[in-house]
Amino acid sequence: MTTSRERLEAVGNQIPPLIALIVLWMLLWGEFSWLNLLVGFVVAMIVTVVFYLVPVQLSGRLHPLHTVVFFVRLIVDIVRASIDVSWLAVKPRLVTSNAILEIRLRTRSDLILTWTAVATSIVPGSIVVDIDRESSILFLHVLNMHSARDIERFRRRVLDTERRIVRGFGSREDVERMRGVRPENRLTARRAARTNGKASS
Template sequence: MWVLLWGAVSPTIVVGGVLASVLVITVFPFPRAPWTWVIRPWPTLVLALRFLWDLVRASVEVSWFSLRPAGAPPSALLRVQLRTRSELIMTITSELVCLVPGSLLVELEPEEGAIYLHVMDAHTPERLAAFHQSVLEQEKRVVKAFAPREERDAVCGQEVRT
């Protein structure tokens, strides 16, 4: 950004930009994030692969809804009570759920640990229950991939021991 502001590239400008950025970061440090998280490689890979599968499956399903002669199915607003209270985990879960076509995040309430989602395919109570369960499973995958051990054990129960 510094080089773009000066409009030229020279060793003096590049070194000056590095020194200016170090000075700014030293004088005005970022506040520490109030959450902790870890990255577990295998659960993260499982999370990514399942997200990609959900993305492809839902894209085909939404495409069919737009092309079929019966028209769009009825939609609904669904409240999902998440098991975690970590704002970071709730945000990641919400983003992964709403990035898949067919659902949209309406509201995230971190104090209550709940998310409100607009669901495109709500023609039966079973479909709503299946979507609700899929959100909880996504939350569990996110917790297994990124949450600290204490939170992971609290949300996932005794099934995980690593």
């Protein structure tokens, strides 16, 4: 028997994918109009009701400064990557060397996984081709990978994107995991410190 709070949380978890579907519908049409907005809302409602969507668990946390840092850096990455891809298109004697990379994220949050996948895909030169949700692994097709150094540089770039997203929107558990210390480990350390303090006194 679900409580009213659980039902309210379930409805709230469906709002982000609903909004995302409406935005996607508007982007596909390429223009804003009230008719497109209404049709997009109806289509999004049908999709969320008829088809199963994994509920997105919101973290309930927002850090304004880190959020601004994330979006500013994302814009910089998009501009820089656009210039790089444009140069590849006109570069004489172009030797392509693309790669499919497997990148394991450090969090286990569906929200962070989705944000990282979207933020990585909208940067020109890379696109997510598959996701292992249970293991938090992104599989990406990446342009212009000529060496192990290029691959490692791109891998660090994706993990840095994940870190900025966690700092901006992630839960406290995600933040602790990014620091390399899980909350349960920190709790254990606190208990051990209290025990040692009592023993010494």
